[in-house]
Amino acid sequence: MQISRTLDYAVRSLSYMGKKPIVTFSMKEIAENQHIPLNYLAKIMRRLVTRGLVRSRVGPDGGYVLTKSPSEINLRHIYEAIEGELRIIDCMDKDKICALYETCPQLPVWDRVRISMIKILEDTTLDEMLKQSRRDLT
């Protein structure tokens, strides 16, 4: 039940960018600043680009920009860009057992967990994350 390091990288990168929403950041700058392996960050940014969270520009002075304002990007967007749809349990052994055993007693619970988690992620915008962390500083 752990967030992947990859998602952590993505959130960190976008948080970093969120501080100056209009600026273009080179992959190199993000990588160095956030201590993320450059070539690995490349893969991550690719997903964020194809999912429409950031725009990219090749060439000198190229890099990445947020497509939306930090108040319009929430953690669910980021999560799903990286991991796909949030699933807590995969109904293991689907074909075999689940058919055999009436209704699985677990599913409703994990679904409640899923729903509540999605709600929290959805309610948390990049903007708020940043505001909150600044507030914590004082």
Next chain:
Amino acid sequence: MQISRTLDYAVRSLSYMGKKPIVTFSMKEIAENQHIPLNYLAKIMRRLVTRGLVRSRVGPDGGYVLTKSPSEINLRHIYEAIEGELRIIDCMDKDKICALYETCPQLPVWDRVRISMIKILEDTTLDEMLKQSRRDLT
């Protein structure tokens, strides 16, 4: 963000036992009934025993019994018996970066997720899981 198969096995096993709370079940019966590899189930049961969720007896007619009634066992107990304390994020690169970067903007969110998840698990007893699944049948 997935439940481990191991936890699934544990929940399944305990659910199975919860239907007849006083009966002693052999590992073999549980394994066959729930389609869990016998020797792997052994490891799982071991943890449940040491965490006090079930009691074991060696020898003929031996096996496992729940130590508490299904209404006193909740999913948090089971989760923690198998996985240890619930953690969503591990504050990666602890020593290096987290010191550098003010307060991590992510932590509060993941903590909210953690809290809410723990609450749901705590609120769900074995008993209720079973009742609910029977209700779904009709």
Next chain:
DNA sequence: ACATTATGGATGTACATTGTCCATAATTGT
């Protein structure tokens, strides 16, 4: 004594995550 059952350790395997390397394409300034 024997059959049954759990315990404990050692070991293996398969798979996904994470990370690395490199060649190429796009863009910009000169």
Next chain:
DNA sequence: ACAATTATGGACAATGTACATCCATAATGT
């Protein structure tokens, strides 16, 4: 046109760990 810069994309390697298997041993009941 050229050189420098930057992202893109594919292939590959390392690693970790969850899941599984095997076997020898200890406990217990008949």
